[in-house]
Amino acid sequence: MTIRLYNTLTRAKDVFTPIDPTNVRMYVCGPTVYDFAHIGNARPAIVFDVLFRLLRYSYGPDHVTYVRNITDIDDKINARAAERAAKDGRNVPILQVLREITEATYGVYREDVTALNCLQPTYMPRATEHVTQMIAMTQNLIVAGYAYAAEGHVLFRVKKKADYGKLARRSLDDMLAGARIDVAPYKEDPMDFVLWKPSTPDQPGWDSPWGYGRPGWHLECSAMIEATMGETIDIHGGGIDLVFPHHENEIAQSEGAHHGHPLANVWMHNGFLNVEGEKMSKSLGNFVTINELLKDWPGEVLRFNMLRTHYRQPMDWTVAGMSESWKTLEKWYGVTEPLANPKVGAAFLEALSDDLNTPAAIAELHKAGDDDLAGGLGLLGFSNVQLNLAAKKQVDEAAIATAIEARKAARARKDFKESDRIRDDLLAQGIVLKDGPAGTTWEIKR
């Protein structure tokens, strides 16, 4: 099956041809671990997990390397670390405080994505563990003339990179025209960006040839890709907001350090997500964390809801949509359980291979027979586990079974008043009865 992927670099859907089919390499920008992940963060996690699964299906599970990094060097994290250090009054190194914070936040993130049925990436490198590589790359860039040191900073010399702006399709002139930034005096050019910057003694930092400091944000991805997968990889993914400057700068750094060899052949970007028609923001009070959501909704419902919209399309997250998703999954799980002879249907696979067209793939599942349905759900990362299994554990199953038996007896003697009373009684407890040809089953009311 030919896989076609939309490439931000070419602005076209291109046929995907891996550099090495026995080792397909993909990197996705992961979370900055300063706070709980929100619903928007779930989108790339889920979308690229589906791509990971498709690639594993196509090239073999052992022939795909998926790297999703952990950004644990960041000014917001630094601020929290400083806050906590001051509050605790403990005399511990600031890097240790930072690690405690990011470890806790990342732990929650891992639980979140596991609940969303995302496979674990092959590697999950942390920025703090690759500072040596970042320093080495910076030195290479200086030697090659792509970077210069000034006042404790190291800056990337944007003018030296003739094709700078090729991903975002912007010229330096365009960017300068719209620039609203204060230009630091030590910059040769206003668009030059930071590779290394100084830290004060109380801030997280590392010793370097340019003094005690820390790397700029973009550098970590370049260094960690090099460390885990080499100079050129097949696919680099992330949110569309990362196109500029983050990914543009990654390209500049990596190509500068690697004699112009491309960083990634295909650049993929997922669209943004709104909540109930509004931009998600803390001030609007509609900031939804994954963790919070998982208290009310099974992770698979969240996952399915996300895949009902094509990944490049802007999407609106709504409670109504979640309910619809739950309903569909419940129906499907009813027919695919037990999962008998799953197989992946041709039409389904074709839709999925067409730039991850999950809405079209899901439409095929609506038309498919049970085996194709089960196989398609499996490939999309649905486990065919009863959705309200967890909820069921919290109710008295024996009592419900007894009530169902009593109702059955009442119905047998045509005492419908009594049988309806039992049904209403259970409903009041949140239990919905379903009479089928094979008898009565029940589920938790939504």
Added chain:
RNA sequence: GGCCACGUGGCGGAGUGGUGACGCAGCGGACUGCAAAUCCGUGAACCCCGGUUCAAUUCCGGGCGUGGCCUCCA
């Protein structure tokens, strides 16, 4: 201000130069003691104005609207 997306039936959401996906809701029917669940059937759309074309929702231009980036951001 510069760059870039998007605008499809009541709702969600694919796609296509001509035969109008798919799901939810609605409506009709089957099933049921009655419901629910399930099954069968069914109506309904392509932001506005021009242009190209035998033919445009689909291509081109303009407008309006929404959103993103240009500064931390999935």
